[in-house]
Amino acid sequence: MTTQPDTLTTIGFDADDTLWQNEQFFRLTERHFAELLAEHAEREHLLERLLEAERRNLGAYGFGIKGFTLSMIETAIDVTGGKVPSEVIGKILVAGREMLSHPIETLPHVHDTLEALAGRYRLVLITKGDLFDQERKLAQSGLGDFFQAVEIVSDKSRPTYERIFARHGDGAAQAMMVGNSLKSDVVPAIEAGSWGVFVPHELTWVIEHVEAPKAAPRFREISHLGELPGLLSDIGDRRS
Template structure:
């Protein structure tokens, strides 16, 4: 049975605009600063462990990332990390918070075209102020009928979003680059899940694709989304 989609929700970071690349650049800077104390691979593993450990306290975003870098620097130097290194890490985080937005190819055209016939939502995790800043700088703000900045993306969170927007889950679609956050939870909530891989995805967001799920799709880029939706609407 075909489904007429009413609502299309988009992830923000690395779906609409670049994000992970700036984290990778800062992590390289972090490794350079700590090169006298530990190997890069070991440092990367320690930082990832700190990020996993701290998600429940700091949530997602740049500020939590910076705090995890500082915590890792203290650990790998046996509490002897110079204050100058801590200052550099804080400065790196501030640079990230000021970094201009770079939309991915075809994003504005695609979102604008779909907004003509569908309710369009933004559903993103992260720090409230930073996500609001990025949305404002993106030039896409007026295209969205609703913006949801959440601390986690779970089936229950998606179900609540769909309910607030008066849309049945089976008439909603979530589009994003994270299998763990943008695809699996909305599928469990009864919606469609569309995966658009990005060149870089945070290790914590990796998960196995539900290849046999009837409401799962994968696309090479966002520009292919309108054609997919037309097919589903037949």
């Protein structure tokens, strides 16, 4: 059977803070980090320095907990003039390891929504970050069976979505990307020709903040994943 050019056949889902909680653990660790370095820097100044280090190190370490841990160590060395106590470095490493073993907490409506869509569309998990950590979280989430493909990428850009939706679907024009990051999940997917569905999360890393492409015909926003099936029906009705 030939698929019509405007038929939606493939849906990509972001993972962190779209399917399960993630950013809250970074915020908790930042708070602990500020407490460890309280004698050397004010909290706001310290976190500004940490963010600068994270931005600077993305090209070398990529996204994820390991890069975040290395950036904390680098920041601790910087704000103490190279005199950070070894026990503080040790506690930072422990905090990073604890993040890597934290239990997975799926967000509301995730399981029911994926179950409802799995038989109607090709579902593809598209996430960036550390390979081992993302594989661990997917395995612990119990959601793996819903996805026909999993792509763990170093970054998300227009070419990323063009490549993935050509490989696992019928091309970007017949695909949709769903996620909590406008910068990574929505804007580049729309640039590739896909639908982009923004699902806001109360905590989103500042590096992921950009303006919503509200004028784009294929941009949509929902308050939680439970609204996605209704949105898909609405899109189908408008096309028919």
